[in-house]
Amino acid sequence: MKKLNFAIPLFCMLSCVQSNVPIYRNADASIEDRVEDLLSRMTLEEKILQMNQITLGANLNQNNVGDASVEPVLGSYITYTATDPSEINQLQKRAVEQTRLGIPILFGFDAIHGFRTVYPIPLAQACSWNPELVEKACSICARESRLSGIPWTFSPMVDIARDGRWGRCAEGYGEDPYTASVFCAASVRGYQGDDLSDSTKIAACIKHYIGYGASEAGRDYVPTEISRQTLWDTYMPPYQAGIEAGVASVMSSFNSINGIPASADPYLLTHVLKRQFNWDGMIVSDWDAVKQLVYQGAAADHAESAERAVNAGLDMDMADLCYYDHLAQLVKERKVSEKTINDSVRRILRLKFKLGLFEKPYPPVTTPEQRFTLPGDLDVVGQLAEESSVLLKNDGTLPLGLKPRKIALIGPMADNYWELIGSWGGHPLAEDIVTIKKAFSDGFGAQNILYAKGCDFDGEDKSGYDEAVAKARQADVIVLCLGERASWSGENGIRSTLALPAVQEQLAIELKKTGRPMVLLLNNGRPLELCRLEPLVDAIVELWQPGISGGKPAAGIVSGRVNPSGKLAITFPYSTGQIPIYYNRRRTSRPFMGFYQDIPSEPLYDFGYGLSYSSFEYGDIRQVGESPMVFEISVMNTGLVDGKETVHWFISDPVSTVTRPYKELKFFEKKLVPAGKTATFRFEIDPLRDLGYVDENGHRYVERGKYQILVKDKMVEIEL
């Protein structure tokens, strides 16, 4: 496509003077009228330009190395570096003031778990079982992003992940469709609020549509095979939840499903999203996904890629400019209709109008202090980091209390800040991130902390072991800080094993020889293989990648200032060979057979597992209502400290035409239960939603028969 001339033609200026303000410029007109008016004024070339997105600058991911050549008439830019509204305003000025129709640019950025005030990775967020808190964190992210000039984030990622080798499991809400649905809706509400034109809100983008997390062997970008019924039962629910929450955009994924690339699938993009869900939002491809149709063997060249993608219903082409280069010719050859182009452009313009970009294209120029980490923000992200942490083991060593004791703080994570942030780390400042060492020094007194790194995250160098062992011998307790580098998870962060590198495991073995009690703190972006480490230590706290709160939740939990309340949203296998392992697997034909010969067949830590410093005693499940069907369960805190408990309500359908999982999560609730007190948890059943199943076309149905309601080891049976 040849470059456009940005000069505003004389005839246009004259017509503006003679006529009234065009409808699309009238803020009082309806968005639909404005869209139609603007569309009617656009040339085919201008329409096609709106359907392209390029990048400004680059992030550290090789996949995203950017091309900085800028055309102010394109639909959207991704910016990985801009944090200052004046940078954005310069570019926006060209689009708004120097192009014929003055259509503002839609800037986007992957603010995945925070913009500047970075909070825990999404996998950790799900372990908090506190969607209200996640909503608050996302609204902080929205404010920081929008005030920096970026009104669009490529988040939340709602891919169901059941293979921890896939590094992107860090970016989603775990293995369960219901959990992912609840957190998807919470995050969309947090980003978008009720009104996208609010100067502190941004458009969300649910991704990667769809089935990307089902990639074979945890390898990124590879094909997936998903039956239609499983697609609807397992992978679609979070997208439905996001759409019901009003999400503004969806990103199509890289993978093919049953041989059809998701970015060129008319069933997924047009039939399901645009027709069946009757959704009026915009679909953007993932990075280069259109061009990659050629690698996938789905198109002979980039022209055919563009043709397949646009005809399937993909509205905006991210990065590869296949639409930019080929759509005009494809329309000329009648391979793509102008009606198809109009449908996509309508959706793009609708989003720009909804965001209020035509009225307020320029974010106010503010100082970083006015935009970032405002009073109260640290409390929200700190609480989220605390509630995301999962106590996996405790033989009574924890909490340590604050009375002076010598703590040997050992390990590659102990004095590190960057690895605590995780992948897609936003724009945190190094000085905002609290290392574990700093948090422990503040909490327990620097004089009580004996620090030694011991070893690096990987490699062969064991020369630090001796110092670590010596420090451990001088201490009353060892706190061992192991984990993963941030780059080991996230996009293309694929590992063949969930085990930590041998150099870290060996360090634990050496420290065990000192006979000191040992607490293992873990910071990582995936479930880990802990079968060798678990027997060596007295307590384990899974802290994930907590963002800028860094070591604070760790110090709080170890001291007892914080009572851990996180529970796993993803299964921790006994070892990597158990993968795929997830709680809601379908029933087997021989439940008494089919076990591994060489390892246990049960996971090390189940979905929903997590300890507390309180102990909770569950009563029986009581049915307290017939229509609607309501169930209650009482939970008593028999411990000495107040604690938060999450009750997970599962259902089971023992006999059904299409066989179902052993159990399926349908509801959860988290409450503070003061020591010695009892709280009542309640679950109101909607039979179609909670007991029903879904067919291969996405239609829900309920079968007559018996169903079980399950909470922990409690069960009641009901009959429909």
Ligand code: NOJ
């Ligand atoms: C590729 C990633 O797969 C996607 O998640 C991200 O949003 C885009 N790049 C843009 O950065």
